Amino acid sequence: MIGNDLLGIEDLPREDIETILATAERMQEIGTREVKKVPTLRGRTIINLFFEPSTRTLSSFEIAGKRLSADVVNFSVSNSSVSKAESILDTAKTLDAMDPDCVIVRHGVAGVPKRIADVLDAPVINAGDGYHEHPTQALLDLLTVHQEKGRIDGLTVAIIGDILHSRVARSNIYGFTKMGAEVRVAGPPTMLPSNVEALGVKAYTSLREVLEGADVVMALRIQTERLEGAFFPSIREYSATFGLDRAKLRYAKDDAIVMHPGPVNRGVELSHDLADHRPSVILDQVRNGVALRMAVLYLLSGRPSRAKAKDAEG
């Protein structure tokens, strides 16, 4: 069974990934019912502690918690309103005193969920930390690919775009590699992190080469406002060299699927047409995200808290 927290995929054993995916497949059925609610986590309190603005991930966790009948509280602290001197650990301890059963943390800087987990009794789920990890995104991507392809082992996955600033890339690299897929990354050299191959991937700067033989093509969102001019010369050039459309997709396998963690910059990472239609599976990713997060919440908060477990051990 999986550990106390879900902080990243790097340290998550393959068996735990399999457990989470299998649980998520069972959760999917709940979303198809007329009454989309089960009493599993009734009386449990889940806190969404988001230091970074988010609508998609926050809503996904909130819906997941509510479908399991948990009380979900959103504690959004935008970076600007946190005083510079405020200690994150203070915030965490304050929340801990309210006895939550699970705390979901998102922060713009790597490592914050771990630091919070170090002081909290409640399980902590990392909902994205800086450029580090976004484990539930990778797990929902694994679930989506598994359902599309019937397997993960032996597949070739190409991740394209801003690898340097992407927590989605890191988590997916660890996740797909652990499940037996070959992972490749590609992007402008300015957006490939130093020593990226140490993560167990092959790095490319040619879209054509990275797509050759790929079963899964994952485009990452480019932060156009912040990076244009510094990391790549222009959106036009990015889109011409790394943007995907149906013509370029022909370099990949015939039955390749296209994924994107959203929100898509249409016409930049993906052509408008590709964003909306097969072989892209973007909305399946979103749908699976709810089931996957239900599974994680169930596995982590559906049991006695750490402090109580310690008491029970005597």
Added chain:
Amino acid sequence: MSRILIKGGRILDPSENIDRQADLLVEDGRIAALGPDLKVSGAEVIDAEGCWVTPGFVDMHVHLREPGQEYKEDLASGGKAAVAGGFTGVACMANTDPVNDDPSVTDYIRSQARKDSPARVYPIAAATRGLAGEVMTEMSALRDAGAVAFSDDGKTIMDAGVMRRVLEYSKLVGLPIIVHAEDCSLVNRGVVNEGPVSTRLGLPGNPTAAEDLQVARDLMLAKLTGARLHVAHVSSAGAVALIRRARDEGVDVTAEVTPHHLSLTDEATSGYDTNTKMAPPLRGAVDVEACRAALADGTIDVIATDHAPHAVHEKEVDFVEAPCGILGLETAFPVVAELVREGRLSPLELIRRLSTGAVQILDIPGGNLAEGSEADITIVDPERRWIYDAAKGYSKSRNSPWDGQEMLGRVVATLVAGRLIYHCDRGVLVP
């Protein structure tokens, strides 16, 4: 007449290349005699069996935070931490509030330190006004007020034209310019060493090239001007190689390395502990090895701690937001004593880099055990084990990556001007 007899120790005096068993007698604040089995009546005896008896350590790079940031450290707490770490003298950097860019601030630090600090305190004045890297400070007046060197430490003078004039002008006063060498545009937002670790942790990287580039520039300017350059906290293999080559070419350059850059790699940041965040950052194993080799072969002259206290609440924030720097004074000796155990340095050479080296660079008293000298003496037991508890240390702050760890090698006693001012069993002995 006050007498202290230090019995049975191993005398290590790098200034005379002395390494032998002997007793040492201190009389009225001065070293009175050195020899086997000294018989003295009425002396306080310190048993130094199994210990090294050395000239007082001198740390040429500390931040004592007074004036202005006394909640982190002040001259009293920093001075106590110094003597508890075996340092009888420390040189404090200019990034106080107000900045030490005016003789009145230098004078304030000196007079406060005389009252409050058990260790000798040597102010380093700013090289440019307000550490802004634009207008040079009044070096002559600052020297007269007691400054021993000039530095904008914590910041880099990015304008090469300004740096050239600062170096050139410093020849008027004959004091070294100490540089914090990191190219700001390359550091950018980097907070950890750029490489496999920054990639894995998802933290913005700071490449070694940022340090190499700046060291290269400053060496060229030192060559151009003939001024005395001292490179603070060298951390990269590239910077080491550049300094080695410049020394061979006769450039008047000296350099220091910190205990943390000699002992920890960027892997220490794996748990995101902000007490592993400093500038320059902890580097890769190749860089650590290059620093050790350079310290051993003399390319790097000095071990300096860059003691940088920050309050707990300042460090309990995310890794990007957290200020740079860690405590160093109270843990320096055990951390660097490892180099002797590994056979990288002889005890005598280690003490040279902890004491005599900085004395020579700053041209201050100390660094020897000659008869007649003021008795600044450190006694250390290289084999004694102890647990470092930052909360119980003398610094006001606790930001140490070694907090709670077992240390091997302990400062037993520290004498300043012949007075026993610290003993490990009795603590700091000041009123």
